[in-house]
Amino acid sequence: MEKENNSIQQPSENLDHGIPDIHIIDLEDSDEINTKTSDSYTDITPDCYEPDCDEPDVSGNVPRKKRFRINIHMVLLAMVLIVFGTVFFRFKNWGQFISQEEIRNNIEGTYKNELDIIVPLTTEDGEIIPLNTEDGLSIVFFGNSPFADDRDSEDNLVNIIAEMTGAEVYNCSVGESYLAMESQSFSAVKQPLDAYTLYWMSLLATHAGNDWMFEEAEAVLGENIPPDAKLAIDTLYSIDFSTVDVIAILYDGYDYLAGHPMYSDQNATDITQFTGNLRASIETFQSAYPHIRIIVMSPPYAFSNELDENGEYISSDIVRYGWDVLSTYVILEGNICASTQVTFIDNLYGTITEDNAKEYLVDNLHLNVEGRKKIAERFVHALNYYNQN
Secondary structure, X not given: OOOOOOOOOOOOOOOOOOOOOOOOXXXXXXXXXXXXXXXXXXXXXXXXOOOOOOOOXXXXXXOOXXXXXXXXXXXXXXXXXXXXXXXXXXXXXXXXXXXXXXXXXXOOOOOOOOOOEOOOEXXXXXXXXOOOOOOOOEEXXXXXXXXXXXXXXXXXXXXXXXXXXXXXXXXXXXXXXXXXXXXXXXXXXXXXHHHHOHHHHHHHHOOOOOOHHHHHHHHHHHHHOOOOHXXXXXXXXXXXXXXXXXXEEEOOOHHHHHOOOOOOOOOOOOOOOHHHHHHXXXXXXXXXXXXXXXXXXXXXXXXXXXXXXXXXXXXXXXXXXXXXXXXXXXXXXXXXXHHHOOEEEOHHHHOOOOOOXXXXXXXXXXXXXXXXXXXXXXXXXXXXXXXXX
């Protein structure tokens, strides 16, 4: 019996004993994975029709496409440069001066900031009583230097208004007078000029007081009496108020410069206060002469008495003399007119303002001729306001 041959069959000589080439596939390259099989290579013709598509190299491999990578450091550097550039630009242009004129030129239209309160006379039913000029127009003026300066000249403010309106005018102003009395009760020895404040003048005009204080003041003042004081009192005596149509009141910034108090919360008609004296006087006129229209004109702009290093007057919105700035006096004066229902003309913001004051003042307080004309124009506008509308 033949012995089985359990030997392992040898491989045929025809078999290829060579080790096949190993090709490493780039797993990140999807094109390569899709074009190769696990057994062998085949000719590769890329399915590519785009003009920028990568062509296979001589070995048949498609080169890997170049990718655009964002460098975070470059981005941060760019951001830093932008921030620093912006800060430098703002710093370089910070605080550039822009004049008021440039601001106005860039604003469309006209900006008005007047505090005018134009009020007519009315009946008890609230109907407007037009200004009656059939028998002529008659106006009485109370105040200080704006009305008193150059009293006998055609350039005097009262005379300019008379020329513009054709009115009969009575100038009862005293150049050195003021509104707020310096003493609660009149004392010729202590404060003789208090006699010429508006309140005592209103009492004389309405026959509600005696003239003894004027006689005492004149005796005490002697040669120091204001040159127009006696003339003002004599004029006041001569007026028949039953024929008067309008009472006009204008005091300049003297009360502000003298540091006179403005108001009292306890007593609205305190005659030692700027607003209290005005209110008490208006109520006196209204009680005695309800047929007369009252027009109050605010002080025009006035500078303080203080000078800067260049010798220029300092703004009255900066310097205080015991109470407050000039504009506060004007605002409170307007409030009194509103509450007593009389016309208020705002000269501080509407006529002679801080912007144009140097054109219309001869010093820090007194008006020149052109300034008086501007005041007159505003007064006539308010006077005829309800006749024109």
